[in-house]
Amino acid sequence: MRSETTTLPAPSALSRFLASDIAYSFRRSPLAVTASIALLLLVVSAIFSPLIAPQNPYDLKQLFIDKAELPPIWSADGEMPYLLGTDPQGRDVLSAILYGARISLIIGVASVGLSMLIGVSIGLLAGYFGGIIDNFLMRIGDTVLSIPTLLVAILVSALFREALPPALREPFAAIILVVAISLTSWVQYARTVRASTMVERRKEYVLAARIIGVRPSRIMRRHILPNTLTPILVAATLNLGLAILSEATLSFLGVGMPITQPSLGTLIRIGNQYLFSGSWWVVVFPAAELGLIVLAVNLIGDWLRDVLNPKLR
């Protein structure tokens, strides 16, 4: 996909895209349009959270203890500018959500990127070379799939943290999570890419490239890879939702993001402690934001899968 947009001049690429089947069925699907607009809003508000959030929730100077546990603005005790209320530390819930969503999205996107990189490389190698290499790599994949992914992710995340000295644990928390999630989700990409590589490798254009002496690494990257991208795109979209959920689950269980840089999962974990004190807004709003993000991503992923599925044409 990327190589197309960079090699073609910009206006023709854009007009070509607008005239394509995908753009057409996108315009015809109200659910996909709504989901995309919603996701765009959520992503933009998360990225620019430092600019638009009423408060920097992690700057202790901006927290006032007399503003603690305020309910949302529409209830009788609500106060401006705390639209969604405050938590027991006097932190603005809306600001915390915006900052948290940014962390959740970054980790989700990074995990999908890394697992795609691992999966696509392994899939290409296994499919192109076949034989022992293929067998070895795919057996590793089978083993990963034979253990529930959540368990592997918890284990990897817990062990990496334990292996790091305590001072490094917080700065590396996000990286550990990305690695833990990627190590459990690359197999799907590897299997997909391997299957299409095995088909492509026998085609004439690959044979021609080999005969004129193109190196295998270049054949894999420049010739075979572009032809395996469509299923990867669908898998990546659907996996983005899963990755965000995995991150939230790990953070909720306490093996994810620390309280000092909370993701949405961490916020829900914190809010859960105040469940019985009646401050429902501290936990409900982060959960709603998380649900909205994943819902939007999943709706787009479902739509994309149906559009690109040749069987449903």
Next chain:
Amino acid sequence: MLIFLIKRIANAAGVMLAVAFIAFMTFKFVGDPVELMLNEQASQAQRDELRARLGLDRGFVLQFATFVGNAAKGDFGISFRNQRDVSSLIAERFPATFELVIVATVLSLVIGIPFGVYTAIRRRTPLAELLQFVSVLGVSLPSFAVGILLILVFSVTLGWLPAFGRGEVVDLGWWTTGFLTASGRQALILPGITLSMFQITLVMRLVRAEMLEVMRADFIRFARARGLRDRSIHFRHALRNCLMPVITVTGLQIGNLIAFALVTETVFQWPGMGLLFVQAVTYVDIPVMAAYLMVVALIFVTVNTVVDLLYAIVDPRLRQDALTGGAHAV
């Protein structure tokens, strides 16, 4: 058939060995257990003694072999945290998790199948579209958020159902059950719904897809031509033909549900093995973590292997497949 059987079992054993290796490596990864178990004033002699008792003075391969041998006998060592036998810890927590998984499985079938049938046969109606949308919502909300919201509504606000624990349980000697008391049954409701949420959507989508497929088949058209009533066509003819994959997926998902139960158990402080594992992770109690990993993997691998074998018995083509390439049921 015999070759297929041997192949599948060898495969399963290979996976279990790999899992055992991962479990074994977790011990190595976290550092010296002798340092973890003894306090700082321990003398060198005490250290050496413990090292020998744990078998850590031997070579790497020998240690791994001992670990696998002990694990095969159900001996996972002693918990670092409360100095108790790990296998008995897991055994006493297992019934709680298993009952939760059973409830979730039953719920997913009882709710998922009717919803799936409805969305397939009344495809264009608003209610079917709504159910279909709710099913996307079901996979988008993480189960812990669902659990928390349920607690908020039914325990905190309405006060109808308990928010944590198993309620009163009856001890049968080798098994503790919450099914026999009123409070035990009440305590199962919210965690059961939470755990089954994902499974319900899975069953529903599967039944819908299968029904849509079957409804196009010739025998359904003939049934209509014979003038059978819709009700009889849908349930007696179409649905029956969809149940095989549903049963398979339900079976295969049991391992996943056991693993995912750990999230639900954390939300509801449910005293199952998932909660034991999460607490072990917090305290870096490696023997418990390793044992849990191996028990869940064993259940997972056993279920997969049995399903594969059953398929091979039912469908002879798969045996041929297995000899030429990989056979993957479902």
